[in-house]
Amino acid sequence: MIAAMESHYLHGYETDRLRRKYRRQENKPSGRKRRRSTSPRRSAKRTSRDHDKYHRSKRSKSPREVDSEGHLKFKIGDCIGGKYEIVDNLGEGTFGKVVQCIKRGHKTPVAVKIVKGIDRYTDAAKIEVKILQKLRDHDPYDESGCIHMLDWFEHHRHICIVFQLMGLSVYDHMKQSGYKPFNVEAVRAISYQLLRATRFMHDMKLTHTDLKPENMLFKYKLLPSSEPHDGQEADISLIDFGSATFEHEHHSGTVSTRHYRAPEVILEHQWSHACDLWSIGCIMFELLTGVTMFQTHSNFEHLCMMQHILGPIPKCLLEGSKKLKYFNESSLVNLDWSSSEGQYIINNCKPLRYYQRDYSTELQQIFNLMEGLLQYDPKERLTCSQALRHPFFDHYILKKRNSPH
Structure with a gap:
């Protein structure tokens, strides 16, 4: 956006400079005269058309409409799309901003x-709109657990997507509560909702590819000091389908946010629905403990953490990988455990069962479920349907059946 604006104004400056140059040439007493157009009418028409195009471009890229990062500038009370009045600014991210609105004639x-009105974000938003339309077509009564798009429109070259107003994201709720772990009942309820929504997508041959607490919104507002425990309070909706991919579409080489990225993606193998299940296993661990399972920013360190928490990566997963430089002959990540990097992993990453506080049936079940979701081999990993039938959810399903809601 900024580059386009600079190019536009430089073009205007260059035009003025050339005009002054031609005037000087015309005023010279001698020398070769500038060739004039043989068609004054066509020349005048072209000049008028270029003038109009110049000013249309200037209006469409006016710096008054966007800030330095490409966000639409607005103030409370502004109307967008001709029918939505902005009443509050809910936040912003790399993609753009989210505002609370009231539709005219509605309460x-x-x-x-x-x-953002930047090409790469606009293109991604158009893809997301198409996916949201397909999700809505398959879920007309908004029962899937995937966010329900109510409307969409374009405002000053910015794609705007309208949703039901939700509560905080799971991540923001955890942040406000000081990253306090959820109790087992809350983990059970949230995980069930997440798996159910993901199964709906997978049945449509769609992989989300970016499941994480930031992309899970509570349907109801909760106080920072409270936590969902059962019933409607734990209902969540999945959001952000900008990188969701259908089976028949091109699969990008790298998907998922780093901390929730499956080993097959890191090792540059083909990936499918199973990468979502790995992400869910990481999310469950985070809900239960309050800490991110893989707090890292490099492939090498990530693989080291995996092996320290989950055990050696099987040799079958290394075949054909471009990341063999990380491993020795015994298929272990070749890390100097006496180094600062190695010591960090030893001090901050423990075997998965280390985090099991006691041997109650509930904790035995939840760790067994996480182990099934965190299988290295995607073929051995639980599917959504298999995970939803796990005994860990029996109590929750029975409770839902007997609930009056």
Whole structure:
């Protein structure tokens, strides 16, 4: 956006400079005269058309409409899309901003995602809109657990997507509560909702590829000091389908946010629905402990942490990988454990069962479920349907059946 604006103004400056140059040439007493157009009418028409195009471009890229990062500038009370009045700014991210609006003639508030007017974000938003439309077509009554798009429109070259107003994301709720772990009942309820929504997508041959607490919104507002325990309070909706991929589409080489990235993606193998299940296993661990399972920013360190927490990576997963430089002959990551990097992993990463505080049936079940979701080999990893039938959820399913809601 900024580059385009600079190019536009430089073009205007260059045009003025050339005009002054031609005037000087015309005023010279001698020398070769500038060739004039043989068609004054066509020349005038072209000049008028270029002038109009110049000013249209200037209006569409006016710095008054966007800030230095490409966000749409607005103030409370502004109307977007001709029918949505902005009443509050809910936050912003790399993609754009989210505002609370009231639709004219309605009282129920909605959330509007205003995407940056930059080509790469606009293109991603258009893809997301198409996916949201397909999700809505398959889920007309909004029962899947995937965010329900109410409307979308374009405002000053910014794609705007309208959703039902939700509560905080799971991540923001954890942050506000000081990253306090959820109790087992809450982990059970949230995990079930997450698996159910993911199964709906997978049944549509769609992989989310970016499951994480930031992309899970509570449907109801909760106080920072409270936590969902059962029933409707734990209902969540999945959001952000900008990188979701259908089976028949091109699969990018790298997907998922680093901390929730599956080993097959790191090792540059083909990936499918199973990478979502790995992410869910990491999310469950985070809900239960309050800490991120793989707090790292490099492939090498990530693989070291995996082996320290989950055990050696099987040789079958290393075949054909471009990351063999990380491993020795015994298929272990070749790390100097006496180094600062090695000591950090030893001090901060423990075997998975180390985090099991006691041997109650509930904790035995939840760790067994996480182990099934965190299998290195995607073929051995639990599917959504298999995970939803795990005994860990029996109590929750029975409770839901007997609930009056």
